[in-house]
């Protein structure tokens with residue numbers, strides 16, 4: 271009989287293994303049988319199978335909404351009675367860990383942890399957040415260990431999350447949420463604390479990166495939202511303090527991180543521009559590489575991510591700009607903290623990684639992007655640099671995607687095709703002093719259903735010529751990217767993976783060690799299902815065919831970005847016990 275091994279934590283305590291196999295049937299919870307793996311127990315045991323069941327049941331009333339009682343609306347959202355898609359449903363427990371049953375075969379070379387970060391709790395007590403990006407961060411780990419798969423999920427203990435739990439109200443400014451001011455004086459002091467950064471969130475819900483020195487850092491767009499975690503236990507270790515004096519409150523959510531580099535951009539809202547900074551492994555000190563002044567607008571363009579080539583950092587100046595006026599508003603504006611400024615134009619600046627000099631600065635067509643995919647240097651036959659090619663997930667210069675990511679829109683799919691079109695936007699930035707760059711589609715957007723975001727590439731091709739990218743694409747009609755796609759940017763073709771009703775998260779490519787083909791590896795994605803379920807899927811990078819899947823014991827919300835942490839020591843199988851045939855905890 272198929273079974274999963276599970277270590278479940280809850281706010282009510284740890285579930286520990288009985289020391290010897292136990293087996294029983296529980297009709298009430300639709301469980302086939304529970305039995306434990308032998309020899310894995312480290313601690314106390316359950317007095318009876320009944321106690322074991324109770325502790326493992328995900329019941330929103332008895333077992334822990336993370337913050338206060340669940341919002342009324344959310345109470346119906348537990349497994350089996352999901353009101354919303356699991357992608358947009360708050361998690362129901364602080365943390366759990368389980369060994370999953372794997373259908374298919376995980377390659378034995380795939381040893382390491384896929385860590386994924388994203389929003390996971392979108393309510394405080396009976397108050398529901400508005401936007402996808404507001405949710406309190408939750409980490410999901412998939413520990414791959416010689417064909418076995420141990421999964422875990424755990425909340426990040428940011429100050430914002432802890433304060434919300436303690437005071438049962440929003441205490442920090444999130445992406446769209448602003449704490450309520452009780453009176454005029456409080457309102458004034460809130461605006462002041464916005465500019466000191468005191469009221470900004472540290473809810474590190476956007477990404478997770480492994481630094482060259484091994485530390486693992488969760489990030490968001492506020493600098494204070496840089497939080498160190500333990501990649502094995504997923505425990506929050508504390509805030510990552512930048513020891514330099516560069517100041518500023520915000521940064522790009524996606525630094526460029528390799529074994530040797532940590533490069534990021536600090537937007538400067540006072541003197542509109544961007545600092546290009548880097549941080550050596552083993553240090554917490556960012557050093558300035560160079561500075562770019564904005565060419566248009568009175569504030570910098572929103573910079574969620576940016577690309578690099580082998581020798582250059584490309585600084586995008588998007589016409590969707592930070593807005594001081596919207597920043598101080600208590601109620602969200604249609605574009606949140608941003609403003610669409612088409613008259614301010616759009617630019618791409620190319621900065622040398624080594625001298626910090628601006629090597630090119632060109633006007634480009636208007637664009638909207640969250641995510642750059644990759645960039646590389648185009649060299650002619652004589653070895654001269656003629657252009658920089660930059661690819662991104664481009665939303666056709668249309669900001670409505672931000673509105674589509676509101677939870678009420680995500681939760682109300684009625685079969686209408688409402689996802690705005692997106693494409694792989696390819697910029698050509700001339701390096702011969704010409705003033706204009708080009709923006710074209712790298713392939714026909716119909717290839718990927720005109721949905722396109724959340725991409726990864728083979729990391730060994732970062733900043734270099736490359737052929738393949740993996741992204742979320744669309745099968746229409748949809749209100750959100752609902753497919754995975756492998757893009758062949760040379761042959762301008764896309765392959766699609768699709769499962770009806772599924773919402774897949776960013777497909778993450780892990781290269782086969784020693785591979786010679788760019789797409790030789792495994793693509794991992796976590797899939798949220800309509801019925802409250804979720805599973806991890808592993809696709810062959812070459813064929814884009816599914817090679818394995820493993821169901822989670824409970825629902826997993828939509829996530830944002832992940833990283834890979836190679837295995838250095840055995841994964842803990844402590845306190846693991848076996849669950850039911852359907853791989854669910856209920």
Ligand SMILES: CC(=O)/C=C/C=C(C)/C=C/C1=C(C)CCCC1(C)C
Nearest residue numbers: 403443444445471476490491520607
């Ligand atoms: C999740 C994601 O992709 C983006 C998150 C962005 C956040 C949390 C932005 C927060 C901000 C504030 C709280 C005020 C200052 C501006 C800004 C960086 C947008």
Ligand SMILES: CC(/C=C/C=O)=C\C=C\C=O
Nearest residue numbers: 476640671722723751830
């Ligand atoms: C999920 C998303 C866009 C999807 C659109 O098709 C953007 C996420 C941005 C933050 O990381």
Ligand SMILES: [Fe+2]
Nearest residue numbers: 523574640831
């Ligand atoms: Fe992102």
